[in-house]
Amino acid sequence: MSAPARFITFEGIDGAGKSSHIEAVAQALEEAGHRLLRTREPGGTELAERLRELFLHERMDALTEALLVFGARRDHLVRCIEPALAEGRTVLCDRFTDATFAYQGAGRGFDLAVLGQLESWVQQGRQPDLTLWFDVAPEIAAARRAGARAPDRLESEESAFFERVRAGYAARAVAAPERFVCIDAGQSLEAVRADALAIVRARTASPGSAA
Numbered sequence: 348m349s350a351p352a353r354f355i356t357f358e359g360i361d362g363a364g365k366s367s368h369i370e371a372v373a374q375a376l377e378e379a380g381h382r383l384l385r386t387r388e389p390g391g392t393e394l395a396e397r398l399r400e401l402f403l404h405e406r407m408d409a410l411t412e413a414l415l416v417f418g419a420r421r422d423h424l425v426r427c428i429e430p431a432l433a434e435g436r437t438v439l440c441d442r443f444t445d446a447t448f449a450y451q452g453a454g455r456g457f458d459l460a461v462l463g464q465l466e467s468w469v470q471q472g473r474q475p476d477l478t479l480w481f482d483v484a485p486e487i488a489a490a491r492r493a494g495a496r497a498p499d500r501l502e503s504e505e506s507a508f509f510e511r512v513r514a515g516y517a518a519r520a521v522a523a524p525e526r527f528v529c530i531d532a533g534q535s536l537e538a539v540r541a542d543a544l545a546i547v548r549a550r551t552a553s554p555g556s557a558a
């Protein structure tokens with residue numbers, strides 16, 4: 348019998364290293380019998396990927412950012428995430444709504460109550476079962492990004508913005524301790540990966556299994 352479906356999200360400031368570990372987590376889950384959907388936000392459907400391009404490269408205010416990511420999210424949920432969970436697949440999603448609270452809410456200072464309203468309209472109660480928060484100091488993340496790629500619109504923000512985004516993630520973690528796990532992403536790649544795998548194995552083990 349295949350393992351029960353889970354909705355797992357990966358979060359952190361840009362350059363924290365989350366994308367570097369999704370493949371290893373995917374492999375571990377497949378070995379444990381999960382059928383997977385790997386996806387990302389903004390994105391994951393044809394429409395949402397087109398919205399992602401606009402989001403990452405066009406200038407807009409914070410409300411437009413929020414509406415665009417929640418619009419993309421609605422399409423992604425309805426066409427992709429919900430059907431996958433319904434057919435028993437585990438969903439690994441690179442960012443989800445915690446990113447909106449962290450970036451648009453804490454980072455841009457946008458109204459958290461409005462974000463909460465959009466969250467409940469768009470998600471109809473759907474929340475991740477597990478969120479891996481790769482937490483690292485903004486200076487370390489900036490140095491990693493500088494060595495890896497040219498910055499997009501959000502990655503060009505100053506360090507104070509990423510301090511606020513980090514605090515936004517911390518607030519979400521406090522509000523939902525049952526699903527949030529904080530990983531010290533300032534460690535070496537190998538140590539971060541070991542932590543991520545240990546958490547995912549522990550949190551996806553079926554009752555009665557040896558894990």
Ligand SMILES: Nc1ncnc2c1ncn2[C@@H]1O[C@H](COP(=O)(O)OP(=O)(O)O)[C@@H](O)[C@H]1O
Nearest residue numbers: 361362363364365366367491495534535536539
């Ligand atoms: N723990 C780490 N130590 C050193 N470099 C890292 C670590 N984790 C990731 N990196 C590097 O930092 C860069 C950004 O990583 P990435 O996974 O793309 O971050 P994110 O998806 O969180 O923005 C990549 O070049 C990656 O190899």
Ligand SMILES: Cc1cn([C@H]2C[C@H](O)[C@@H](COP(=O)(O)OP(=O)(O)O)O2)c(=O)[nH]c1=O
Nearest residue numbers: 361362366388389416442443446447450501
């Ligand atoms: C999902 C989401 C992402 N973002 C931002 C965070 C990132 O800067 C950007 C794209 O995310 P991502 O693809 O994870 O960037 P990377 O892996 O290159 O770090 O979009 C928001 O501002 N709000 C959101 O709701």
